[in-house]
Amino acid sequence: MGALLIQNTGPSLGLKYSPFENSHIGVTSWPPGVSAKLMAASQSASSWKRHHAAVNNFRKFCIEKNCNLSFPVTVTTLRSYTNWALSEKKLTANSVKVYLSDLKLAHLNQGWDVSVFSDHFVKAMINGSANMAIYTSISKKNNLAFSFPLLKILGHEIAISNWSIANKRVFWTASCVAFFGSFRMGEILTEKEGVFTIENLTWNKITLKIDHATIEISTPKSGFRKKGDFIDLFHLEDKECCAVCCLKGLKSANEKTIKENLPVFTFDSGKFLTTKLFTKTVQQLLEPHLGSHAKLLTGHSFRAGIPSMIANHTHLLSDDDIKKWGRWSSSSYQAYVRLKMSARREIFNKIASALK
Numbered sequence: 001m002g003a004l005l006i007q008n009t010g011p012s013l014g015l016k017y018s019p020f021e022n023s024h025i026g027v028t029s030w031p032p033g034v035s036a037k038l039m040a041a042s043q044s045a046s047s048w049k050r051h052h053a054a055v056n057n058f059r060k061f062c063i064e065k066n067c068n069l070s071f072p073v074t075v076t077t078l079r080s081y082t083n084w085a086l087s088e089k090k091l092t093a094n095s096v097k098v099y100l101s102d103l104k105l106a107h108l109n110q111g112w113d114v115s116v117f118s119d120h121f122v123k124a125m126i127n128g129s130a131n132m133a134i135y136t137s138i139s140k141k142n143n144l145a146f147s148f149p150l151l152k153i154l155g156h157e158i159a160i161s162n163w164s165i166a167n168k169r170v171f172w173t174a175s176c177v178a179f180f181g182s183f184r185m186g187e188i189l190t191e192k193e194g195v196f197t198i199e200n201l202t203w204n205k206i207t208l209k210i211d212h213a214t215i216e217i218s219t220p221k222s223g224f225r226k227k228g229d230f231i232d233l234f235h236l237e238d239k240e241c242c243a244v245c246c247l248k249g250l251k252s253a254n255e256k257t258i259k260e261n262l263p264v265f266t267f268d269s270g271k272f273l274t275t276k277l278f279t280k281t282v283q284q285l286l287e288p289h290l291g292s293h294a295k296l297l298t299g300h301s302f303r304a305g306i307p308s309m310i311a312n313h314t315h316l317l318s319d320d321d322i323k324k325w326g327r328w329s330s331s332s333y334q335a336y337v338r339l340k341m342s343a344r345r346e347i348f349n350k351i352a353s354a355l356k
Contacts, residue, residue, distance in 0.1 A: 031111045039109070045197055046186070054102035061085070072112040073103070075119050082122050086129045093130035144293065145308035146301045150286070151179055151241060157285040166268040169253060171281065173246035174265045174273055177215075178302040180243045181231050185275045185299030187217050188264070193271040196263050200272075204260040206247065211235050212345075213244045234348045275299055 030036050043051070061081050062069045073081075078100075085091045085099065104117040158172050177188060188201045196202075198218055205216040217229040236242040251258060265273040279299050287294040 030109070044199055046199065050098070051102045051105060054099040055106060057085070057099055058103060071110065072107055073116060075116040078116050078119060079121055079125075082125050086125060093126045093133065096126055096129070144290075144296045144301050146179060146297070146305035147309060148179075148241075148305075151175065151305070153289055154282065154285060155240065157288075161285070164268055166253065169246075169250050170265050170267055170273060171278075173243070173250045174278065175282075175302070176241055176243040176246045177233065178299070179305050180236070181215065181233055182303050182306050183231070184303055185278060188215075189275045189278055189299075190263055190272040191274060191276075193274050193277070196272060201264050202261050203251070203258060203264055206264065208244070208248055208251065211244070213247050232345070232348075234345055236352060 030039055040048075058073075058081060059069060061067070061084050065080065065084065067077060067080070082096060082100070085096045086093065091099075100117060100122070104114050107114045107117075154175060155172055158168050158175075161168065163171075174188065177183065178185060181188075186199075190196045190200050201215065201217075205218065207214040211234065213233045215231045215233065217231060233243045233247075235244050239245045247264075250264070263272045267273065279297070282297055282301075283294045286297065290297075
């Protein structure tokens with residue numbers, strides 16, 4: 001196949017992010033015998049959006065450096081792009097690695113040679129940038145990790161707010177589920193208040209039992225698990241903070257109006273709780289207690305809550321326990337693992353002990 005000219009169609013490049021609705025997703029054509037629809041469904045909408053960002057970044061480089069806007073890229077162009085991204089645009093080594101990975105996928109999707117992406121000098125420049133960052137003395141603000149006491153304070157602020165009871169229940173349940181499940185907020189909340197995708201958490205992805213709840217994550221961050229991931233939550237003695245109790249209460253309160261295929265965290269207005277609104281509201285509610293430090297709280301603060309708490313209770317849980325609970329990758333865990341419920345229950349019992 002010949003070179004593919006990247007059409008200059010403006011900032012968007014004409015890319016679409018609903019692969020099940022649009023089969024092009026920024027690719028002008030697929031190799032013979034390949035189903036465009038199935039290829040579109042092979043990646044999540046967020047992944048295609050990231051691919052778009054990578055191609056757009058490469059396009060910006062070509063315009064600034066007056067390079068030929070064409071694929072496949074040559075090794076010289078790739079080296080120049082890497083240097084430009086790291087040295088001139090000050091992108092992190094990790095960001096450039098992700099962009100190069102997406103550009104490589106664009107080549108694979110067209111059946112082109114990808115050997116240029118293994119170039120020694122490209123890898124060396126990325127490693128050099130990563131090493132230099134270690135010694136950089138520029139101080140950066142760190143996000144705060146959520147603690148269990150802070151979670152209770154948040155619950156108090158929600159309780160005394162002038163929100164409707166229904167909306168209080170929605171926000172508090174989302175907070176407890178995020179904290180005890182160590183979720184990424186994008187796994188349980190929508191990006192837009194009136195739009196949701198198959199990636200978002202809906203009621204038909206939650207199984208409620210007497211003493212636990214199992215939540216299915218359709219498209220986990222790791223691409224190793226093609227069938228998604230399953231997160232188990234267990235009962236906590238403190239029922240007000242128990243994620244399982246909150247989910248049961250939320251479903252029971254909306255039993256007559258609930259729709260299994262709609263997002264779990266929906267306000268009484270019909271709008272969905274978004275990741276942006278969640279972070280903004282948490283910051284506002286806790287500002288009286290934390291002052292300006294409340295701005296350091298993000299959705300990721302909830303994901304970091306359990307491991308940060310366990311750092312002070314190393315006699316209870318091991319590093320492996322935490323990696324398994326939060327589905328963090330490491331040299332020992334190349335892919336996210338689905339633990340047997342007995343194993344997760346044992347870890348949760350240790351976590352519950354650390355809360356006392």
